[in-house]
Amino acid sequence: MSIVAKALWYIENNSARADLSLDDVAAACEASRFHLTRAFGLATGRTLMRYLRARRITQAALALADGAPDILAVALDAGYGSHEAFTRAFREQFGLTPEALRARGHCEGLDLVRALRLDHGGDLVLAAPRLxxxxxxxxxxxxxxxxxxTAAGIPAQWQRLAGHPVPACLVGSNEYGVCIEADGGAFDYLCGIEIAGRAPAGLVALAIPARHYAVFFHPGHIAAIRMTWRAIYDRWLPASGLRALGGPDFERYDGRFDVATGEGGVEIWIPVAAR
Known part of the structure; x- marks a missing residue:
């Protein structure tokens, strides 16, 4: 079972726990917070905790539509400490109050979040990486x-980079798409070039330390690269005997990649260490 399949199973069987946390799910999956967060986001397009909250409030909506008499009890079961906090989250999700839903007695037309089931996209066969x-x-x-x-905005970020002049401090001709973990399941994405010295005006610099990497090659169109990322974090890494270090990982675009067509292939560099 892949790491994300384990996480989904664990969430569905433990979502009634009001104190269920990202650390709990990661421990159940025998993964680090970073590894689980990356794998879950790549496989589902959502952050794990946002998915957990959406599942809880969906279950609360179903209970209220079925006539649950005590809204505070439903709120506590959904992990909310007060009627007010629950009502605010409920209204944001569904556009009506818990009382209004209970009164109408059905969930038709509501944006319910059903339990996720992974598609077969995770069956992608990876070529062995070089270390x-x-x-x-x-x-x-x-x-x-x-x-x-919101990651669909990344291609436009690359287009903005293309408007900057090539600096004199450029090293080589490769381009890099670097992912940096941020709080709350978000991530920073830096698209750029390797330099020696200070960053040119209008650009920011990121120092990436010397590391041991597993380097994969994504041979298909750039639009499908997320499936390769998913296969790495969801299936290859748990079975590899290695662990992700949690530092920046990156895509490297070299002379094989054709910007005009999106074809030619991209390398994916994952910093790893022995478990």
Whole structure:
């Protein structure tokens, strides 16, 4: 069973626990918070805790539509400490109050979040990675924050980078898409180039330390790269005997990649260490 399948099973069987946390789910999956967060977001397009909250409030809605008499008890079961906090979250999700839903007695037309079932996209067969030591490098470019729900904005970020002149401090001709973990299941994405020295005006620099990497090759169109990322974090890493270090991982676009067509292939570099 993949790490995300384990997480989904655990959430469905433990969502009634008001104190259920990301650490609890990660421990049940025998994974770090970083690894689970990355795998879950890549596989589902959602953050784990946002999915958990949505499942709880969906179950609360079903209970209220079925006539649950005590709204506070439903709120506590859903992990909310007060009637007010529950009502606020309920209204944000469904556009009506818990009392209004109970009075109408059905959930038709509500944006319920059903239990996720993974599709077969996780069956992608990965070629074995090469394991390499990579010296430190500095990448300069544009840095933006995303959630897995808003990551569709990344291509436009690359287009904005193309408007910047090539700096004199450029090292080589490769381009990099770097992912940096942020709070709350979000991540920062830096698209840029390797430089020596200070970042040019309008760009920000990120120093990436020397690391041991597992390097994968995504051979298909760039639009499908998320499936390769998913296969790495959801299936390959748990079975590899290695652990993700949680530092920046990145895509490297070299001379094989054709910007005009999105074809040619991309390398994916994951910093790893022995468990």
């Amino acid at each position: 390499v030591e990579r010296p430190a490098l500095t990448v300069a470019g544009l840095r933006e924050r995303y959630s897995h729900e």
